[in-house]
Amino acid sequence: MVSAGARPRNGLHWARRGLQIGVILLAILIPVSGVFRIDPVDGAFVVLDRQIWFADFFIVFGFWLAVASGLVLTYSWLGTAFCGWACPQNTLSEWSNHLMRKLLGRRAELTLDGERVKVAAAKDKALNWLALGLIFLVTAMFFALIPLFYFYAPDIVWSFITLRDDARLAPSIHYIYSIFVIILFLNIAFIRHFFCRFMCVYKVWQHGFKTKQTLHVYYDASRAAECAKCNLCVTSCFVGIDPKKTETFDACVVCGECITACNNLHAKKGKSGLLKFEVGERASDKARQFKNNVATIFGRVRWTLPITAFGVAMFAWGLWDYAPHHLSVYRAQDVGVMQPQNYRINVVNKMYHPAQFKVSIAGLTPRQYHLSAHDLAMQNIGRADVLLNITPDLAPGIYPILVTVSASDGWQETQRIQHVVTKG
Ligand code: SF4
Numbered sequence: 001m002v003s004a005g006a007r008p009r010n011g012l013h014w015a016r017r018g019l020q021i022g023v024i025l026l027a028i029l030i031p032v033s034g035v036f037r038i039d040p041v042d043g044a045f046v047v048l049d050r051q052i053w054f055a056d057f058f059i060v061f062g063f064w065l066a067v068a069s070g071l072v073l074t075y076s077w078l079g080t081a082f083c084g085w086a087c088p089q090n091t092l093s094e095w096s097n098h099l100m101r102k103l104l105g106r107r108a109e110l111t112l113d114g115e116r117v118k119v120a121a122a123k124d125k126a127l128n129w130l131a132l133g134l135i136f137l138v139t140a141m142f143f144a145l146i147p148l149f150y151f152y153a154p155d156i157v158w159s160f161i162t163l164r165d166d167a168r169l170a171p172s173i174h175y176i177y178s179i180f181v182i183i184l185f186l187n188i189a190f191i192r193h194f195f196c197r198f199m200c201v202y203k204v205w206q207h208g209f210k211t212k213q214t215l216h217v218y219y220d221a222s223r224a225a226e227c228a229k230c231n232l233c234v235t236s237c238f239v240g241i242d243p244k245k246t247e248t249f250d251a252c253v254v255c256g257e258c259i260t261a262c263n264n265l266h267a268k269k270g271k272s273g274l275l276k277f278e279v280g281e282r283a284s285d286k287a288r289q290f291k292n293n294v295a296t297i298f299g300r301v302r303w304t305l306p307i308t309a310f311g312v313a314m315f316a317w318g319l320w321d322y323a324p325h326h327l328s329v330y331r332a333q334d335v336g337v338m339q340p341q342n343y344r345i346n347v348v349n350k351m352y353h354p355a356q357f358k359v360s361i362a363g364l365t366p367r368q369y370h371l372s373a374h375d376l377a378m379q380n381i382g383r384a385d386v387l388l389n390i391t392p393d394l395a396p397g398i399y400p401i402l403v404t405v406s407a408s409d410g411w412q413e414t415q416r417i418q419h420v421v422t423k424g
């Protein structure tokens, strides 16, 4: 009979796998759902189908304030947990290691100390190498598609995938995609955790916020005798460190694999492992540990959370108050191509869907002006001009004119111009 204590304790491991997969799905869903992407034609950010300009101050500033303070809070509280739990580079590296072990044997690993890959004799077959190469290539081709979703709407990416001619695709897109595939293939096949260990600037940046209180692996040294003939936690660590000696500045990405390994080892004896996660100063007594944790979390949250909340509030306000269209009226001498009695009424649709507009003029009688159009229809984001031509035979004087543009979605804006007519 299997005792309750012998049940494997893989909750941490599967929680991490779930989050890693969730992050990749999110990276695809964010642009596909229109939550965020980049418009390469206008060189603008797109949030919830809205084109964001620098003039949309609350959205731009609120977003950066919330993200920057939220990340600082995360780094100083959770350290490099992003690397272990969310970073796609690590997810792909772990997956490639796993696949390689499956196809080429348990000891076929790209180790960070540069040892040669040890392929099991029984698995050293051309078919296994070919399968490995093909799976890596297909994976690279799939992941290289994700950045495209940040620059093109899903139907355009679909045109690209199905090799259909689409004028909306940049002419160089096939070259750019091919370069992406090559880089990703080399990364999955050869680089993997070498990037994390030796090249990742983002990890160094996160380290800058780590302190002794940041989330780390705690080792119960009072039970050190139980480690006499065991090295399991060290072999389960994919960044190649000893989890019993985690320091403030080491390569630990708090993935928890060592904790799971030790817990499973001790579960057979109905005991808990010697390793666990801890926030706050390292302390042996439980009451002090709890106090430390609460004090650490509160200390960090107290300063950053109000700033994050303020940023989120600004961002939400910016979206609520967002102007979906824009009106500007230029005098003829400003644009330099028309007579002084002419004006250019410029209407912009900032939304990525159709819009209808009505243009009206107040302050002049109908016979004193002519509009090139009273109605405008735009199928997508874009801008259009309506020309206002004022009759040249007006008596000298100042004519205050109101130009009003209203959209079918309820938006309306009025701009006042002063038309001056001088003698002669
Ligand atoms: S897995 Fe646990 S028992 Fe084994 S060496 Fe590591 S901490 Fe000690």
Ligand code: SF4
Pocket (backbone or CB within 6 Å): 084, 217, 236, 237, 238, 239, 240, 241, 242, 243, 246, 251, 252, 253, 254, 255, 256, 257, 258, 259
């Ligand atoms: S020491 Fe443990 S938690 Fe840290 S990276 Fe290694 S396995 Fe993950």
